Amino acid sequence: MSIDAVTGDATAITPEAATSEFLHSLSKPAHILVAVSGGSDSTGLLIALAERLKSHPHDDITLTAATIDHGLRAASAGEAREVAAFCASRGISHFIRRWEGEKPGTGIMAAAREARYALLAELASEISADAIVTAHTWDDQRETIAMRGARRGQGGYGTGIADAVLFDRRIWVVRPFLACRRAEIRTYLETRDVSWLDDPSNEDARYERVRTRMELAREPVAEMPADGGADRAALSERAAVWLDEHVAIHAGALCAVARPGLSADAAVVAYALSYLAAIFGGSSYPPGRAQMERVLEFVNGANLGRRTAGGVIFDLRRDALYLMRESRNIAPVSVLPGEKVNWDGRFEIENFGPTAVRVSAPGVGNTTIFPANLPGGVVKRAQAAMPSIVPEGGDKAASVALLPRLAPFDRFLTRFDLTFANSLSVAFGREAYRRLPISAL
Template structure:
């Protein structure tokens, strides 16, 4: 059986000239097995390695054996293969959501550690249908997209998800596998009536073709500044406003529902206002709306210190990736520390938007000095090789479709 459109999806999103591995989330089930085989076919034609990643959620007695079988199967097919485990105590409530987050975090961390920028997942047209059925019953599950940034943060930074099977029916993928003489694992959880997805799957077993994938919005026109500012026109799409809140605040969940609707209504009305939402400070001017990190979050547990050992890398406040130099360093919010900056840095701070100043990262050095790396100047010489990267602008580009291929940076 010939599956159409999949090679075009690979060609559209992946970089044939890259030599980075292509990561594939492989459960051992039929959908992910078909994806792994198809990915290996494309990768061999372009000289690229494939890394299969299997997550053991440790929720079933047989999960360890299933994971070993999946890893062996992937290696027999010609992929490099790793197993990942969700260890530790499991929540008694919200288990499905917690397992989903843990899975995405493990996959993203392993992909990034291997140098992979793209992680392929085996969602199908049936998954889109099931998601729609679940939403009709009150679930908030979203539609899987063919291309999107990893949903976990900061573990998923720089990792994109590609789902090239979204136009394929599950039954066709199994016919494809049978013709190749392949067998696959069937997770009994897929038939557990306590699962909303299993119920949706059962109710849709005999339905026809799924609805078309939702249309994509045009990417936004925006301005950004590494000191922590994202600016959009007042008439920006609601999804882009939500993404700006998310990225400026460095959080994982964008605002939704009534709170987002109220923000949109206020902007459309022409009102000039300042507000906070989902960790972001919002300043609505006559022509544009600007998003900053809300420095007041420190009173609610945000903007926490980050201690880094020599040459250690960490993400501070979800917005800046920082690598220590030869000496240990502690990253703190600049709030309350500006008087300890050098004269040159204090002068540079005055040119920074007032609302962004207090939430800038400051380095408390072992020598007792304080340096704000985003302000530049000769004071950085005392930071002894500290490297810093602002994450929120690229994150916003990824979230709004401005980065839509592996080779786009």
């Protein structure tokens, strides 16, 4: 898949060309799971893949489709069955998965997205799929860039949708149609006499994306603006080098940035520190722009001392900048036998023992896990936010696995950030992230 097709001032390409390019770039053998809602985009993607594999047979590529029924509309179950029947008529293996349980009262679209990816990932594991494929388009990209730009108050454009995203460290989600226009996809289907379903929520102005789509419809259609992906991928690579040269991670709870590192490329320092702050704060997102601007002003200043942002202490000393979790607002949790729990967004704790364990802060005692040359006050603050794991009842010792969690990357990791994330994962004592299933990026 051409990097220019998704990260530059891209010229839209046809569904057939996008499909051919994707299959050519796919690491093989491969079993791909296509997410199909029944709408024009996903139906077009499924048909284009099926037709290409039929006209250019690949014994080493398996195609499966899946529909997620979110259960948010009365008609959704029937629509999922329509998609299943359509796939059956084409000889395509198809599964339906339903989002069960109580739905949140707010943030329904974000929750639905999380549920959709989780259900697709579970199914992919069941059928041994190597990648999930979704039908995000040029139009989706344009809307996303406009929305993110508006949220940042740029009055312009932000970073767009990535062509590949790793979900939950488990499976890559690839978007072959990101340089295809929806109008061309529909023309492609019409020439093949293939119909599609229209989701009424796509016309509901209560949703930000729908409002943005309506606004963009009133503007002249232009070339896709640069989505920032190529620049961010390059920044990720430079930040990985910076990390290796200037940063040390201790016990997954303390970060030391050598003083010379703070004088490096300002864009690299801002990028890396924002993600380090998210990780040590247990947050899926870096601190806001205003917060990070204050942090960067502080670390670049002449005054030593401490600042707090996003639940993270930035302790600036003559030798280094130290980052650690603030010891406030760390809730204890109980972990049942056989259960895996995310504690404070910073650690994954899996209980292998026969007894429930309680995880809380502060962790106390063994200071030898930190190098002796670290400042005592820094070590004390880091320890105050470390996990203490104690069996609940009985005298049996706890049997647990404790892994640092890289909150901004462990759930959704864009291909743009992969190089930096891999270096960071290794620095925390974890394995590198899964390899991309696409060979020609």
